[in-house]
Amino acid sequence: MLRACRSARDRFIVLLLARAGLRRSEAVGMRREDIHFVLDASVLGCRIPGSHLHVVRRDNDNGAWAKLKHSRAVPVDFLLVQAYDQYIVERDACREARNSDFVLVNLFRPPLGAPMPPGSLNDLFDRLSRRAGLTDGVHPHALRHGFASNAADAGAVLDEIADLLGHASASSSQVYVHPDPQRLRSAVERVGALAPRRNG
Structure with a gap:
């Protein structure tokens, strides 16, 4: 664009x-x-x-x-x-x-x-x-969603994203965050790396 x-x-x-x-x-x-x-x-x-x-x-x-x-x-x-x-x-x-x-x-x-x-x-x-x-x-609001997702992918937590977006509560920001598929994969792999220690 x-x-x-x-x-x-x-x-x-x-x-x-x-x-x-x-x-x-x-x-x-x-x-x-x-x-x-x-x-x-x-x-x-x-x-x-x-x-x-x-x-x-x-x-x-x-x-x-x-x-x-x-x-x-x-x-x-x-x-x-x-x-x-x-x-x-x-x-x-x-x-x-x-x-x-x-x-x-x-x-x-x-x-x-x-x-x-x-x-x-x-x-x-x-x-x-x-x-x-x-x-x-692409509508203007889609860029707002993209910003929230990019902030999350960069490591921002929900309360930080809520402050940046001007939401009164962090729960309002959840619908704006669309995690990158690679970030989801990394999260699953991190859990997998911890599992043997907890089960052992």
Whole structure:
């Protein structure tokens, strides 16, 4: 899907959902003040270390809102920071977008500079799926599931995944985790390696 993107903004959106696990409304509701893509955000009045973003519930003009009332911080990696930097260069070339506080704005069709509504991400993913030649279209929420599964495969436990996804309880995150088949095989092999000791 990244190869099917025709703009830095669209690449940033795909990576934002895939590597930060945001809901589409959380993504299009983000403001520029929510982005702390620096090693030390203390100068911004934030004590969270490393590059991260904040998901904050607000009443937004574009109809986007975070599901939970409490805000959360989501750590991000270098790929997402790099994609954001490329997007900002593209965004700043659009005069109408420069004064918008929203991170994701219309750059290619009117009204230029206006915040993207949540449904526009569905339209974008439909286009990207077609361009990528995918028989089954990929929806924005599928990337959230992929993020949770990737985090689990990398060793994150359920309560960590719940915090990253903004779930009130770890049980809500269980449906998002789809373990890699190789990880399941490894789990069975680890049990098999312990069995003789316990039976002996």
